[in-house]
Amino acid sequence: MNGEWMIETRSVSKRFRVAGGGALSNKTFEAVGGISLQIARGETFGIVGESGCGKSTVARLIMGIEKPTTGEIWFNGQRVDDMRPAALRKLRPKFQMVFQDSASSLNPRKTIMDIIAQPMRYHGVARGGEAKRRVSELLDMVGLSQGMAQRYPHELSGGQRQRVCIAKALSLEPELVVLDEPVSALDVSIQAQILNLIRELQARLNLTCIFIGHGLGAVHYVSHRIAVMYLGRIVETGTSDQVFEHPAHPYTKALLDAAPIPDDRQRGRRRSALTGEVSEVAPTGACCLYPRCPIAREECLAFTDGLKPLAGEAGHCAACARAWEER
Amino acid sequence: MNHSNGRSAWQRFRRHHVATVCLGILAILLLMALLAPVIAPYSPTKPAGTFSQPPSREHWLGTDKIGRDMYSRVLYAMRVSLTVGFWATIISTAIGVALGLLSGWFGGWVDRTIMSFTDMVMSFPYILLVLVAAAIFEPGMTSIVLILGFVDWPGVARLVRGNVLSLRETNFVKSGVTAGMPGAWILFSEILPNTIAPVLVYATSVFALSILDEAALSFLGMGIQPPTPSLGNILNGAESLSVLTGKPWLWVPAGTVIILLVVCINFVGDALRDALDPRNLQ
Numbered sequence: 276m277n278g279e280w281m282i283e284t285r286s287v288s289k290r291f292r293v294a295g296g297g298a299l300s301n302k303t304f305e306a307v308g309g310i311s312l313q314i315a316r317g318e319t320f321g322i323v324g325e326s327g328c329g330k331s332t333v334a335r336l337i338m339g340i341e342k343p344t345t346g347e348i349w350f351n352g353q354r355v356d357d358m359r360p361a362a363l364r365k366l367r368p369k370f371q372m373v374f375q376d377s378a379s380s381l382n383p384r385k386t387i388m389d390i391i392a393q394p395m396r397y398h399g400v401a402r403g404g405e406a407k408r409r410v411s412e413l414l415d416m417v418g419l420s421q422g423m424a425q426r427y428p429h430e431l432s433g434g435q436r437q438r439v440c441i442a443k444a445l446s447l448e449p450e451l452v453v454l455d456e457p458v459s460a461l462d463v464s465i466q467a468q469i470l471n472l473i474r475e476l477q478a479r480l481n482l483t484c485i486f487i488g489h490g491l492g493a494v495h496y497v498s499h500r501i502a503v504m505y506l507g508r509i510v511e512t513g514t515s516d517q518v519f520e521h522p523a524h525p526y527t528k529a530l531l532d533a534a535p536i537p538d539d540r541q542r543g544r545r546r547s548a549l550t551g552e553v554s555e556v557a558p559t560g561a562c563c564l565y566p567r568c569p570i571a572r573e574e575c576l577a578f579t580d581g582l583k584p585l586a587g588e589a590g591h592c593a594a595c596a597r598a599w600e601e602r
Numbered sequence: 603m604n605h606s607n608g609r610s611a612w613q614r615f616r617r618h619h620v621a622t623v624c625l626g627i628l629a630i631l632l633l634m635a636l637l638a639p640v641i642a643p644y645s646p647t648k649p650a651g652t653f654s655q656p657p658s659r660e661h662w663l664g665t666d667k668i669g670r671d672m673y674s675r676v677l678y679a680m681r682v683s684l685t686v687g688f689w690a691t692i693i694s695t696a697i698g699v700a701l702g703l704l705s706g707w708f709g710g711w712v713d714r715t716i717m718s719f720t721d722m723v724m725s726f727p728y729i730l731l732v733l734v735a736a737a738i739f740e741p742g743m744t745s746i747v748l749i750l751g752f753v754d755w756p757g758v759a760r761l762v763r764g765n766v767l768s769l770r771e772t773n774f775v776k777s778g779v780t781a782g783m784p785g786a787w788i789l790f791s792e793i794l795p796n797t798i799a800p801v802l803v804y805a806t807s808v809f810a811l812s813i814l815d816e817a818a819l820s821f822l823g824m825g826i827q828p829p830t831p832s833l834g835n836i837l838n839g840a841e842s843l844s845v846l847t848g849k850p851w852l853w854v855p856a857g858t859v860i861i862l863l864v865v866c867i868n869f870v871g872d873a874l875r876d877a878l879d880p881r882n883l884q
Binding site (some may be wrong): 338339340363364365366367368370371372374376379380381382383384385390393394397398440443444447 | 772773774776777778779780781782783784787791792795796
């Protein structure tokens with residue numbers, strides 16, 4: 276319909292059958308509930324939320340590893356979620372993924388050279404000696420020495436492996452790269468290096484990136500725009516600075532306040548803590564944060580509106596009735 | 603596997619001292635079996651001296667009850683047993699790998715059909731199945747190989763299926779999918795090479811088992827038919843109590859060879875398991 280978005284999801288939801296419910300059980304669990312995202316060409320879009328909020332499922336839905344239960348996914352003005360497998364396979368090089376666990380992302384029986392070169396050869400991005408040269412270029416681009424090409428994955432460190440994964444994702448010259456918690460499994464000192472690499476490559480290659488993470492600092496650092504997810508829904512979205520400097524949704528506030536404060540002078544800052552556990556499911560029709568929200572009122576029990584723009588802040592949306600009032 | 607990978611695998615293998623010794627013993631036995639026509643002093647099927655002679659300078663392991671040289675017979679019997687074991691292992695591993703790959707990769711009804719067939723074959727009384735098959739087909743080397751080959755595959759099939767199922771969930775297989783690689787490529791270039799090590803290890807135990815089964819079958823008279831010697835039918839000649847107690851040279855060598863083969867193959871298999879895992883660093 277419109278081609279200005281690189282990737283667009285339209286009320287996408289995903290339900291999984293609950294395991295252990297027996298063969299005839301129809302019990303399902305909603306991992307993602309009606310998410311609509313628009314991501315523009317050349318931007319890095321961050322998705323942040325705690326473990327189990329469905330952010331990785333969103334990544335897998337966009338990558339076409341999972342099929343949405345309802346909703347549509349559009350890539351470059353083309354609907355991809357109902358595409359025939361053969362047609363989708365042709366399109367796949369255009370969107371690539373970097374996984375969290377770099378150790379299982381690389382075939383232990385292949386050299387780094389083969390891992391990166393084989394898909395390029397198959398898709399005809401580069402052939403023969405050209406592919407070898409291209410691998411050298413890519414290794415150079417992600418800051419690895421040429422000698423790495425002949426190594427096996429287990430001979431590399433975690434940070435080096437993640438660099439290889441990034442090189443591999445870039446090898447097919449994609450337009451979109453989905454990074455699913457690419458630094459969560461790494462040492463803190465290595466995390467910064469990888470984040471810098473992602474930022475630098477994104478700008479240099481004018482890539483569109485989706486960066487998924489639970490570390491707020493990391494997501495803020497690399498992303499232009501951010502969506503905050505809670506229990507399979509987006510509760511707040513806006514530019515990186517809007518969300519971080521003027522959080523509107525009580526969940527976002529709690530998430531920001533929960534981060535450790537390195538600055539001693541700010542230690543006295545008010546902390547808005549959530550009560551209870553994620554497992555507390557809201558009553559039907561209520562706001563998903565209702566059981567845990569510090570500012571919940573009776574009207575929140577009947578909350579059906581989704582994201583709404585906040586007054587005076589272009590592009591900043593939140594799904595909270597009280598936030599709308601406050602601004 | 604490239605050169606350096608192969609070398610480090612060998613280094614890891616060498617750390618298992620028992621297995622290294624076993625590999626040496628296996629190599630010697632294999633060489634003796636291969637060179638049987640050259641090193642055997644007499645024909646394995648024709649009488650070469652007085653019957654039931656104890657070991658002597660002319661007949662190192664004595665002679666049997668019709669005067670055949672036991673040393674020559676054991677050499678040729680090793681040839682037969684190793685051949686049967688080898689081909690039975692090749693056949694059952696090929697069937698098992700093929701069915702396991704299909705089952706794990708396609709899932710759904712393909713998986714259910716193959717796996718229930720596998721369970722059926724597995725739950726069948728093994729020796730009875732072999733006996734019935736041996737009764738239907740004419741006994742001989744080819745039929746023994748085929749029978750054992752078609753009976754030993756379920757273990758391999760289940761092993762491979764389990765491996766494929768877990769490999770399908772790994773990120774490198776998923777990233778093969780997201781890179782738009784064809785299914786056949788993912789199956790044969792990403793999944794299959796990662797199942798070869800466990801299959802190879804399992805195959806060694808199938809090999810040992812096939813040698814035992816051949817011996818058992820021949821011992822029961824359903825296997826390799828005399829006068830062709832096999833380790834099993836040599837033991838068959840030692841059924842009576844007087845032979846067991848009075849003429850140990852008729853059965854001790856063949857029995858020892860069976861034990862050596864089976865024990866050594868199993869030890870080598872165990873060491874192979876560690877040696878083939880590239881994640882086992884020094």
